[in-house]
Amino acid sequence: MRFALSLSAFLLATTPALAQTAPQAPISEATLKRLTERLSSDEFEGRAPGTPGEEKTVALLAQAFEKAGLKPGNNGSWFQEVPLVEITASDVQPLVFAGGKTPLSFDYRTDMVVASYRLDPSISLKDSEVVFVGYGVNAPERGWNDYAGVDVKGKTVVILVNDPDWQTEGLEGTFGGKAMTYYGRWTYKYEEAARQGAAAAIIVHQSEPASYGWNVVQSSWTGPQWQMEGAEVGASQAIGWLQLDATKTLFASAGQDFEALSAAAARPGFKAVPLGLTASTSFKSNVRRQASKNVIAILPGTERPDEVVMHTAHWDHLGRCDAVDGDDICNGAIDNATGTAAMVALAEAHAKAGPAKRTLAFMAVTAEESGLLGAKYYAANPVFPLNKTVGGVNVDSLPMAGATRNYGIVGPGKSELEAMLRPIVAAQNRVLEPAGNPAAGGYYRSDHFAFAQKGVPMLYGGAGSDLVEGGEAAHKVYSTARAKIYHAPGDEYDPNWDWGGAMQDLRAYYTLSRQLAEGNAWPNWVAGDEFRAVRDASRAEVE
DSSP: OOOSSOHHHHHHHHHHHHHHHSOOOOOOHHHHHHHHHHHTSGGGTTOOTTSHHHHHHHHHHHHHHHHHTOEESBTTBSEEEEEEEEEEEESOOOEEEESSSSOEEEOBTTTEEEEOSSOOSEEEEEEEEEEEOTTOOEEGGGTEETTTTOOOTTSEEEEESSOTTTTOSSSOSTTOTTSOOGGGSHHHHHHHHHHTTOSEEEEEOOHHHHTSOHHHHHHHHSSOEEEETTTTTTOOSEEEEEOHHHHHHHHHHTTOOHHHHHHHHTSTTOOOEEEEEEEEEEEEEEEEEEEEEEEEEEEOOSSEEEEEEEEEEEOOOOEEEEEETTEEEEOOIIIIIIHHHHHHHHHHHHHHHOOOSEEEEEEEESOSTTTSHHHHHHHHSOSSOGGGEEEEEEOOSOOOBOOBSEEEESSTTSBTHHHHHHHHHHTTTOEEEEOSOGGGOGGGSSTHHHHHTTTOOEEOEEEOSOBTTTHHHHHHHHHHHHHHHTTSTTOOOOTTOBOHHHHHHHHHHHHHHHHHHHSOOOOOBOTTOTTHHHHHHHHHTTO
């Protein structure tokens, strides 16, 4: 495989010169604050897809990009329509288990949540045999199959969250040790259960391996649920989550010890365990089809406009959600009004600096909260060919704790963009290091992942935990407070936020994007990475 210029050669030959000569337009903190406050105001009703909040959001973003001096990015339009299906469950009956020591009935929202990808007006799960399938992983390349030797067609599978080795302290193991792989994500677990023919797939909620509390499950999995058109084909009848305490009671009724079976499920050779129980529930589904929108803006390149440097951030949030102290709007200020506003501020800075040799693209995507749907749709239907997409940056939830001495990269050691970023953050007197909490599986939870699956390297990370003012201890206080408002009405704009870390990050992203846009490099994934072969094949098509 021959690239026009290797990344290492590019860095040696051009980085010092670019650092001195690339236009250094200032990032507008005023723009960042103004748009974050506006997008997260009650006027936008939490920016749920398919609502008046979406209409206001995409109109505001198109107007902001135009004012910044950019052009419509989709053949003369600011928008790319994303066909979605909204499914809202109602009249949800308790999840009832029979056949054990005692009959059990678990209530919707408090004990369990349940939904469906199917477009049927009503869902009925009746006397479905229950099987515990451990982590629900079928990974032949890793020598692991939790479904080996068991037929789950028409049955209900109970699945543990995260990967089998999530409790490992280091990052070595069959599934990356403490760092979650895609096999640990709820999206994968439901997909695999459907492939196995399960009628229902229920994930056991545990706060530590999930990296969020039951309140997040409640706010995210009740109310309207969005999916891409066609996702219903082959889907299980029901998918959902079950509280940990309820799960322990369930296993005890089946004469099983939950802790012992969980420990067994983490070891190679685990065999699925039929629990001798049956599960039943039913609910109605209100189905509505509606196109949502990605917003796309570009600053066309002067010499190689067909080569594109991409920026992404999701504009959507949860809309109306479970009320807290009478407030039922999940405003999504940090997640992700900050990232959306940041992208506009970056676009504004690049426009002020003038066009680069390559095209700079900025895309605010829809339905990230529903499973990266806007990004996935774009990746399947790209406006700009992915084999000519150089790479880029994804911005999701800027840090509001102040300036830091470090930058945490999500997915460390995966792509050559990391090598490009390192000297940039060093110039800010920051150290680049792996982001904290690798068990959360952050690399598989935001929009860059849809691009990575197609081979396009995208940087994702943010200001680290070593705060200039207060260090790790102060950051822990911030993180605790942040966890309490995540996916809840409390995620609102705060005029007292410290934007120091956010501004550090944006200045780094600006420099990185400018280097990519002015240079000739085609960053790749490191040798052996899961996305390397896809990138090599796509680049071979155009070389």
